[in-house]
Amino acid sequence: MDADEGTHGHGEFPSGTAHLSTQVAGHSCDNKNYSFGLLVKSGRYVLKPVEKEQHGKREIDFYRRVTSTKDPLLLELKALVPEFYGTEILSWNDSRVNYIVLSNVTHGMAQPCVMDIKIGKQTWDPYATEAKRLKEQEKYAVIKQHYSFCIPGFQVYDASTSQFKKFGKDFGKNLTIDGTVEAFKIFFNLSHESGKATLLHILERLKKIVKWFKSQRHFHFYSSSILIAYDAKELSNFPSATVTMIDFAHVYPANGEEDLNYIAGVEKLVELLDSIAV
Numbered sequence: 001m002d003a004d005e006g007t008h009g010h011g012e013f014p015s016g017t018a019h020l021s022t023q024v025a026g027h028s029c030d031n032k033n034y035s036f037g038l039l040v041k042s043g044r045y046v047l048k049p050v051e052k053e054q055h056g057k058r059e060i061d062f063y064r065r066v067t068s069t070k071d072p073l074l075l076e077l078k079a080l081v082p083e084f085y086g087t088e089i090l091s092w093n094d095s096r097v098n099y100i101v102l103s104n105v106t107h108g109m110a111q112p113c114v115m116d117i118k119i120g121k122q123t124w125d126p127y128a129t130e131a132k133r134l135k136e137q138e139k140y141a142v143i144k145q146h147y148s149f150c151i152p153g154f155q156v157y158d159a160s161t162s163q164f165k166k167f168g169k170d171f172g173k174n175l176t177i178d179g180t181v182e183a184f185k186i187f188f189n190l191s192h193e194s195g196k197a198t199l200l201h202i203l204e205r206l207k208k209i210v211k212w213f214k215s216q217r218h219f220h221f222y223s224s225s226i227l228i229a230y231d232a233k234e235l236s237n238f239p240s241a242t243v244t245m246i247d248f249a250h251v252y253p254a255n256g257e258e259d260l261n262y263i264a265g266v267e268k269l270v271e272l273l274d275s276i277a278v
């Protein structure tokens with residue numbers, strides 16, 4: 001389930017790599033927009049292309065800082081993000097693309113269920129242009145206003161029908177407030193008797209993230225996501241579920257201030273999941 005062999009609009013995949021079939025959101029392979037999408041290598045590694053120099057630099061700087069830290073607070077953060085293995089330049093026909101190499105949190109999953117939840121009402125950073133701010137304000141507007149997060153995409157292996165279902169950006173952008181609750185029920189396979197155990201495990205991890213954010217004054221995270229993943233094949237084995245923070249292209253210094261935007265998003269997420277876990 002990790003790899004789709006072959007080619008796409010940019011030509012053949014760089015040697016040893018394939019399209020990350022479990023990618024549920026973010027910039028996907030798109031020749032028209034010069035976007036390369038994420039790749040998988042040897043199953044274990046995810047390669048994220050640096051497509052905008054400044055975004056890439058910010059994300060790489062973030063990973064380098066967190067990976068090399070001895071600060072106990074940042075060590076706690078390190079356990080909540082993918083492992084970082086540096087960068088690698090790969091050739092796509094005429095293009096040379098710089099990739100950030102990370103651990104693949106869906107590695108080894110037979111029936112991967114993955115949800116990307118973008119945290120915060122404010123999904124633009126303090127230096128965004130007026131045009132970008134307006135564009136971000138319009139997207140997922142109702143949901144972000146109500147929940148302080150939005151769902152750009154997810155996929156689930158429906159244990160009752162034995163089928164994969166994929167929900168993309170358009171689905172997320174058209175979600176209603178009640179529809180969001182339903183989306184989580186579908187994602188967690190709550191009609192299956194073991195779905196609730198996965199949900200409770202995820203809730204514990206999310207509560208750790210809230211606790212960490214309340215204690216830190218290092219960073220403010222904009223347009224960053226929480227990636228939830230579990231293997232539906234192991235539904236009864238709930239510790240296989242993971243919660244990982246990803247996408248650090250818009251991480252900025254906190255200047256001594258709490259990240260209230262991010263905290264509100266994770267708290268609302270916990271509140272919603274608590275309400276369906278009863």
Ligand SMILES: O=P(O)(O)O[C@@H]1[C@@H](OP(=O)(O)O)[C@H](OP(=O)(O)O)[C@H](O)[C@H](OP(=O)(O)O)[C@H]1OP(=O)(O)O
Binds near residue numbers: 135152223250
């Ligand atoms: O069209 P763009 O270029 O603004 O793409 C958005 C990205 O902006 P960027 O180009 O990186 O500044 C934007 O990236 P950021 O999170 O702002 O880095 C998102 O990927 C966004 O998708 P969605 O909010 O997840 O649905 C992307 O939005 P849509 O593809 O949904 O419009």
Ligand SMILES: Nc1ncnc2c1ncn2[C@@H]1O[C@H](COP(=O)(O)OP(=O)(O)O)[C@@H](O)[C@H]1O
Binds near residue numbers: 028038102106225
């Ligand atoms: N470490 C990872 N392991 C597995 N999948 C990942 C990982 N990082 C990202 N992804 C997948 O790629 C998608 C986009 O990642 P993201 O970092 O948000 O990219 P973008 O900056 O293009 O939005 C996520 O929604 C997820 O499906």
